[in-house]
Amino acid sequence: MNDILSNFPRVSLCHQPTALEQMPRLSKVLGGPRLWIKRDDCTGLATGGNKTRKLEFLMAAALEANADIVVTQGAVQSNHVRQTAAAACKLGLECYALLERRVPGKGEDYEQTGNVFFDQMFNTQIEFRPPGLNMNDEAQQAAKKLQLQGRKPYFIPGGGSNETGALGYVSSAQELLYQFENNKLNPKLIVLSTGSAGTHAGMVAGFHALDCNIPIMGISVRQPKEIQIDNVYKLAVKTAALLTEKKLSRGKVLVDDGYVGEGYGIPTDGTLAAINAVARNEGILLDPVYSGKGMAGLIGQIKNGQISSDGEVVFLHTGGAVSLFAYEDQFLAGKAHAPTL
Numbered sequence: 435m436n437d438i439l440s441n442f443p444r445v446s447l448c449h450q451p452t453a454l455e456q457m458p459r460l461s462k463v464l465g466g467p468r469l470w471i472k473r474d475d476c477t478g479l480a481t482g483g484n485k486t487r488k489l490e491f492l493m494a495a496a497l498e499a500n501a502d503i504v505v506t507q508g509a510v511q512s513n514h515v516r517q518t519a520a521a522a523c524k525l526g527l528e529c530y531a532l533l534e535r536r537v538p539g540k541g542e543d544y545e546q547t548g549n550v551f552f553d554q555m556f557n558t559q560i561e562f563r564p565p566g567l568n569m570n571d572e573a574q575q576a577a578k579k580l581q582l583q584g585r586k587p588y589f590i591p592g593g594g595s596n597e598t599g600a601l602g603y604v605s606s607a608q609e610l611l612y613q614f615e616n617n618k619l620n621p622k623l624i625v626l627s628t629g630s631a632g633t634h635a636g637m638v639a640g641f642h643a644l645d646c647n648i649p650i651m652g653i654s655v656r657q658p659k660e661i662q663i664d665n666v667y668k669l670a671v672k673t674a675a676l677l678t679e680k681k682l683s684r685g686k687v688l689v690d691d692g693y694v695g696e697g698y699g700i701p702t703d704g705t706l707a708a709i710n711a712v713a714r715n716e717g718i719l720l721d722p723v724y725s726g727k728g729m730a731g732l733i734g735q736i737k738n739g740q741i742s743s744d745g746e747v748v749f750l751h752t753g754g755a756v757s758l759f760a761y762e763d764q765f766l767a768g769k770a771h772a773p774t775l
């Protein structure tokens with residue numbers, strides 16, 4: 435297969451290809467289709483996750499721009515900030531990050547453990563922000579300030595989600611098609627969690643450019659369906675334009691917003707049950723903000739018949755288990771409940 439990404443500047447950060455594995459025990463428990471899992475939680479950089487793929491392209495752009503510091507933003511327990519900070523260390527750059535207090539009702543520990551602890555290991559300069567601001571604007575202002583101080587900042591948007599970052603998910607799409615061929619797999623659906631949209635958009639753009647018609651279902655972790663479709667479609671169009679002249683139709687972007695619950699970073703009982711089910715049947719850790727909601731969506735769609743019990747379905751594991759440490763109280767039996775399927 436030709437590498438459609440060979441012409442883009444890229445640094446090597448990621449263990450790849452990531453494994454594509456079966457989940458036989460979970461499939462059996464659900465009485466559903468044969469489930470596979472793409473292990474993009476195992477991309478290698480500082481415990482891994484989906485942002486590492488995006489950062490291969492974004493950090494290459496930062497180096498081309500001669501930057502000495504990257505500036506980005508995320509929620510307090512951002513996996514994106516943790517991976518960006520690690521990538522910066524690996525490449526000899528500094529990292530400046532704004533963390534939005536997006537999740538309500540969290541104590542002091544939440545701002546010190548999990549991803550924030552790792553951010554500090556990587557010597558990230560952190561500033562907290564109240565919820566509701568335009569965080570990309572805030573980060574760009576911070577970058578401007580650094581520039582006035584004589585620094586050479588490079589701005590990376592939240593989640594690494596622009597068309598440069600989304601190329602990282604074109605790489606995952608390309609890998610998947612190669613693995614499908616090798617395993618003689620013909621899955622009827624890909625399921626992933628969708629937030630700042632770069633992962634979903636890159637995957638859609640990649641399949642589009644490579645003429646693959648397998649549908650991709652994004653389980654929203656935050657936005658209502660129509661807004662999320664809009665965000666993903668706009669970014670997928672920009673990303674696809676880097677790869678092909680073929681027009682991408684909006685109908686390729688599928689979103690289910692039925693698993694968000696009370697909001698970003700707040701796991702539902704379904705999220706907790708999905709995390710426990712995957713842990714106890716497959717020995718795999720999901721996370722309470724993204725992949726747990728994505729898996730709750732996959733399980734929910736099997737249970738309500740939207741996904742029939744025949745054929746094969748692939749779940750894209752985007753990582754995030756580091757933030758489990760910021761949610762321990764919601765899992766500990768006795769203290770809270772530990773829901774199962």
Ligand SMILES: *Cc1c(COP(=O)(O)O)cnc(C)c1O
Binds near residue numbers: 485
């Ligand atoms: C950021 C993130 C996502 C969502 O990816 P987007 O590209 O922001 O949509 C999913 N899972 C994990 C673990 C993440 O950190």
